[in-house]
Amino acid sequence: MSVIKVENITKVYTETAVPVHALNGVSFEIQEGEFTAIVGPSGCGKTTLLNILGGLDHPTSGRVELINTDITEMKDRDLIDFRLNNIGFVFQAYNLIPVLTSLENVEFIMLLQKVAKKERIERSMNLLEQMGIADKANQRPSKLSGGQQQRVAVARALASKPKFILADEPTANLDSVATSNLLDMMAVMNREEKVTFVFSTHDQRVIDKARRVITLEDGRVKSDEIRE
């Protein structure tokens, strides 16, 4: 089943003195269970593309279909709900609520989904365990390393049972050990739980772990290879 389908999307930033053409007609389709990297040099449009895929931003033209729903015309209010129930987000930084513990951070998104308390705690603990940070459940983010924080963020993204997870340079602030740890865990979740991941990076070691690599250049798809 196709979870993401974009057709000829463009994005022009017009607030700047000179309009910036960040995306110039991008089309592709991502199926359920994929483990896809969006790669390319800085400024090629990765973040812009992921924001559009996540319904955080609207394309200037083109069509975005997520889980067979056209979100291009969706109202912001409905988009918030759509995001909450269908998309998991992992950002480069500032993923977690600093005043809450790891467990509470994971629980939080299920709370927004109005999941019952017992299930929330059970599922949060399970996910933290799967991400190998159960021992940090009651720690606040400031007490965790960057890699541990990103693992909590992935656990949080998984907690909402999304159809796919978008991660914009999740390893950009991590050292090589933490980077490969995080990627391995994402790969395990992808293989065993069939969770669809789409992440952007320009780190070669991360690219090597992807099963599909979409390369952007100047806002266009330069190559799209599937490796098995």
Added chain:
Amino acid sequence: MILKIAWKNVWRSRGRSLVVIGAIVVGIWALLFGTGFMNGFMVSYMADIINHDVSNLQIHNPEFKNDYDIKFYIPDGIKKAEEVRKWPGVRGATTRTIVNGMIASARNASGVQIRGIDVQNEAIVTQLDSLISEGAYFEGIKKNPVIIGEKLAEDLKVKLRSKIVLTFNDGNGDITAAAFRVVGIVKSSSLKINGLYVFVRQEDLLRILAIDNQVHEIAMVTGSRIDEELVVNKYNEKYPGDLAESWREIAPELAFMEEMYSQMLYILLVIIMTALVFGIVNTMLMAVLERMRELGMLMAIGMTKLRVFMMILVETIYMSIVGAPLGLFVGWLTIRYYQNAGVDLTEYSEGLAAFGYSSILYPYLEADAYIVVTIGVVITAFVGAIYPAWKAVKLNPVEALHKI
């Protein structure tokens, strides 16, 4: 959990939250103390004038007010005073025979109002006896005793037992003079009692005036919870030939001050609340801008704008929940302390005394003032939080997330 996050957010930037809480505490305190202080100012001043001079209401011959001539007396005034004394709500009534004249000592002379008073009832109505600072209340001198104010005594350079001469027109229009001896000196913040009135026994004055039982004024005090206007109306209906008036009509300057005072309170209220609103808007706005990326993240992962808005509001509410009781407590303590100790304004009292104020103030506050002030400040805090919360909601998650 939003409540929990909000609560934790309050303590995240301790210093800033303490500023807001402090502002709420100071705001409530300032309002309570300001109100109490001004209450004390007004109450002590007005109480002085009403209790010792004007009384709650007075009755005159309608002509008497235009022309202080002794022929404009209240017909059957003494009988009427006896009657109204028995009316419900009336605590006391006293009669006065009044004539304007001159007082002269060996050293000096001055224009005065000579008040022939009913010694016993005057003590009930104006507590004139309680104002005696030297000498006694018509005791110790048998023939023609007189009580004068401190300032008048100073001007005339007279002491206790000094002889003075009162000169005035008698009932036949002839000028007459009589010697009196100072039996007591009274001290009051009222300028009239201090320097204008001369108190003599009614029977002495009537005798010298050569008239029978004619009184020009009946002054009455009512119970503290009685509306004096009701008594005024009752009297005026029963005796339409006389004129009964409440202190508001007799001393319009007092009624004016009462109004001024509530306006000043209102201004104080507006100033403090405005300062509070600005303080809260400022700090909460900082709190929002500082957490922009976090708020952006929350909205990106699916937190609705309404929830974000509520979260910021609840943070402010928490701070007022912490600040309000503290402010109330501190305000209450301050008022309690000064209620007993009084605020000594002696340093400034020369100026105040000129206006007739007493120099030690006893702030006082009614219970509902605490409630009103608290509600006002909490609402103010609320209003102050709305703009920052609205600002938070207006954040675009994408832009907020990418602000470095």
